[in-house]
Each structure stands twice: as C-alpha cells, then as structure tokens.
Amino acid sequence: MKRPILRALICALLGSVQLASASAQTFPTQTIKLVVPYPPGVTPDITARVLAAKLGDVLGQAVIVDNRLGAGGTIGAAVVAKAPADGYTMLYAPSALLTMTPLMYKKLPYSNADLQPVSFIGYLGYLLVVNNDFPAANLKEFVDYVRAHPKGVRYASYGIGSGTHLSMELFAKQAGLQMEHIPYKSTPTTDVMSAQVQLMLEPYGGQALEVVKAGKLKALGVTPRQRSPEWPNVPSMSEVAPGYDVLGALGIWLPAKTPTAIRQRYLEALGKVMAMPEVKDRFRSLSIEPVNTGPAPMLKTIEKETALWSSLVKELDISLD
Incomplete structure (x- = not known):
C-alpha cells in the first residue's frame, strides 16, 4: 500500500475515533428511552420509573419509560437490539430475559450478542x-x-x-x-x-x-x-431442598455496538443514582438489594444461569414458538 493512501486511512480512522470520543463526552443531548418489556405496575416497571427519574436528573436529560409488551419480553428486547447504537435506547429487564427466554424459542429476531451489558442494579428473589x-x-x-x-x-x-x-x-x-x-x-x-x-x-x-x-x-x-x-x-x-438457590437480577443493556465511552457514562451516572439514600430505601422496600455491578458480573451470571435453565427447559420440553 502506498504511503499517501496509508496516511489517509490512518487519518480517517483517527478522525472517526475522535468524533466518537467527542460524541461520548457531550452525551446525552436528547431524551433517552428506557424500554421495559413488561406491563405497568409489575416490579421491573416500578423500579424502572424510580431509576428513570433519578438517572434523568444526573444526566441532565429526560429518561422516559417505554413499555413494550409481548412474546415473553422478546418484543421489547428486539426493539433495543435493533435500535441505533447511540446510547439513547436502553433495555431494562430481569436477567431471565437473557437466560431463560432464549432457550424456549427456536428462532428470535435478535440474539444476546446484539445486546451490550451495562450493569445489574438490583438483586431479587x-x-x-x-x-x-x-x-x-x-x-x-x-x-x-x-x-x-x-x-x-x-x-x-x-x-x-x-x-x-x-x-x-x-x-x-x-x-x-x-x-x-x-x-x-x-x-x-x-x-x-x-x-x-x-x-x-x-x-x-x-x-x-x-x-x-x-x-x-x-x-x-x-x-x-x-x-x-x-x-x-x-x-x-x-x-428443605439443599442446593436450591434462585436469585434474579434487574439490569440494563444497550445495543451491542454502542461506544464504550457511552457505556462508561452510564456506569458513572448509575453509580450516583444507586448510592442515593432514597433510591436504596425504595428498592429495599420492595425487598430488592440495590447494586451497580458493571458488565462483568452480568456476563458470568448469564453464562451460569443459561446452563442451569437449559437442562430444565429440555426436561420439561417447553417451546414458546
């Protein structure tokens, strides 16, 4: 490859990185959508509205809850998986949506790989x-x-x-x-x-x-x-059943290609929100332990729980297609 062409490619790459970095630094500049794939009044929706209000205060932009119902939560998950990877559309759901649900559908319009984990914000049973x-x-x-x-x-x-x-x-x-x-x-x-x-x-x-x-x-x-x-x-x-241990988690996911800098912006904001006494008190009043884990524990949980539920789903021969 000729040097002028190589230099042009490097400059283009550097320019795109700088543009993404600048975009992340100014993020957010518009309303954020928090997709909840369950109806109003249930635990994910109740906690989502607490989270949305406080997250909007910290980020300086409105965060609205968007209830997208149907197909065991997969309709809402698909909305986020196919959304632009600009940080303005998030999925808020129990971990079961990524561990149990995919096991019961032969074909989904998305995969777990289309969703980028941000953080668990609450553990519950x-x-x-x-x-x-x-x-x-x-x-x-x-x-x-x-x-x-x-x-x-x-x-x-x-x-x-x-x-x-x-x-x-x-x-x-x-x-x-x-x-x-x-x-x-x-x-x-x-x-x-x-x-x-x-x-x-x-x-x-x-x-x-x-x-x-x-x-x-x-x-x-x-x-x-x-x-x-x-x-x-x-x-x-x-x-009475030694070894039995079912602990769910509520978490946030972004479209897979969302820039890491935007995910980090959310992690910082969530750290502030989940440390607020009023948020902790509200979650604990629902018997939910407030946390801010980051993405790594989410990946481990999904791997572990998928293995656990896979054998049971096969044994019960459950299919939702």
Missing part, C-alpha cells in the same frame, strides 16, 4: 406464598403435605416458561415434589387468595407481597439461599 387455608404453617409442613398428596396441589405462575414457572419446577425437582402447574396471563394473586389454586411464587416487589403483609396470604419461603432482610422470619427454600 421470589417469595413462596400459599392461601390461608392451606394446611401448612411452615416450609417443612408444606413439603410434607405436598409429598403426601402427589399432584394434588395446584400452583400458579405468570405463564409457561416464566421465572415463576421454572423456579417452582426446579424447587419441585430438588425437593422431590409433584404439583400441577396452572399458568396465568396476569397476576394469579386473587385466585390464590380464594384457593382456586393453592400457591404461587411472587417476585419481590410484586402485587402479592402487600397482600401477605395484610395477612391475606401466608409466606412460607424465599428462593435465594440467603434470607431476605425484609422477610427475616421466612426461611430459604434451600433449607
């Missing part, structure tokens, strides 16, 4: 709740009863292949239980209260938790290995 007439006062009595009545107990979930479905099936497998699964398209809380189904797993921060606090449902267990500070008297389900 599920609460095992039963109706007040269920003949068990604690987790051990619950397990004993279900074992004595194989397939005689019905549990609700937020749908086939949802986190509440797979997490309960994993517990049943590890605890040696057989139950009938009743999937719902919306919250099953009312039916659990009226004993049309006996129990469910409810995400921390979900609608059923206020019902539990009001004494209209009983809480018997939590899915993470560690007990929740908000539910200190509720045992971990690992105490």
Whole structure:
C-alpha cells in the first residue's frame, strides 16, 4: 500500500475515533428511552420509573419509560437490539430475559450478542406464598403435605416458561415434589387468595407481597439461599431442598455496538443514582438489594444461569414458538 493512501486511512480512522470520543463526552443531548418489556405496575416497571427519574436528573436529560409488551419480553428486547447504537435506547429487564427466554424459542429476531451489558442494579428473589387455608404453617409442613398428596396441589405462575414457572419446577425437582402447574396471563394473586389454586411464587416487589403483609396470604419461603432482610422470619427454600438457590437480577443493556465511552457514562451516572439514600430505601422496600455491578458480573451470571435453565427447559420440553 502506498504511503499517501496509508496516511489517509490512518487519518480517517483517527478522525472517526475522535468524533466518537467527542460524541461520548457531550452525551446525552436528547431524551433517552428506557424500554421495559413488561406491563405497568409489575416490579421491573416500578423500579424502572424510580431509576428513570433519578438517572434523568444526573444526566441532565429526560429518561422516559417505554413499555413494550409481548412474546415473553422478546418484543421489547428486539426493539433495543435493533435500535441505533447511540446510547439513547436502553433495555431494562430481569436477567431471565437473557437466560431463560432464549432457550424456549427456536428462532428470535435478535440474539444476546446484539445486546451490550451495562450493569445489574438490583438483586431479587421470589417469595413462596400459599392461601390461608392451606394446611401448612411452615416450609417443612408444606413439603410434607405436598409429598403426601402427589399432584394434588395446584400452583400458579405468570405463564409457561416464566421465572415463576421454572423456579417452582426446579424447587419441585430438588425437593422431590409433584404439583400441577396452572399458568396465568396476569397476576394469579386473587385466585390464590380464594384457593382456586393453592400457591404461587411472587417476585419481590410484586402485587402479592402487600397482600401477605395484610395477612391475606401466608409466606412460607424465599428462593435465594440467603434470607431476605425484609422477610427475616421466612426461611430459604434451600433449607428443605439443599442446593436450591434462585436469585434474579434487574439490569440494563444497550445495543451491542454502542461506544464504550457511552457505556462508561452510564456506569458513572448509575453509580450516583444507586448510592442515593432514597433510591436504596425504595428498592429495599420492595425487598430488592440495590447494586451497580458493571458488565462483568452480568456476563458470568448469564453464562451460569443459561446452563442451569437449559437442562430444565429440555426436561420439561417447553417451546414458546
């Protein structure tokens, strides 16, 4: 290659790098869209609105929540995966959308590689709740009863292949239980209260938790290995199913080709937001532990959980296509 041509290529490359750097330094200059692939009122949406308000204050630009529903969250994920890689469109969702969901579709309009991890901002589990007439006062009595009545107990979930479905099936497998699964398209809380189904797993921060606090449902267990500070008297389900440990995470992703400098801008802003006492208090009131992990733990979690759920999805022969 002739030297003048080589010099021209180098100058062009340097110019593009300088342009990207300058763009990142001035970022953001317009409204940012935070895509939540779930309906208003559920845990991801509630926390997204807290996050959007504070993140907008720190960045100096409005951050709006955009609920994009459907297909188990994949419609919202596709919106972000195909968005311009300029930092103005983010995905806010549970880690399950990248670990469980892809396992149940033969073909998606995007892949995990189309999304760049930014940070987990909250860890959360599920609460095992039963109706007040269920003949068990604690987790051990619950397990004993279900074992004595194989397939005689019905549990609700937020749908086939949802986190509440797979997490309960994993517990049943590890605890040696057989139950009938009743999937719902919306919250099953009312039916659990009226004993049309006996129990469910409810995400921390979900609608059923206020019902539990009001004494209209009983809480018997939590899915993470560690007990929740908000539910200190509720045992971990690992105490009756050794090795059981389900801890979800809420996180932020950007389109894959978004410049690293823009991701770093978000990390710095998230560090300030997640350190705010009012944000910590709000998250913890929902039994969610506020964090700001950065991208590395996200990649490790996705790899680990994909391996865990892959075998269960195959065993249950779940397909959502």
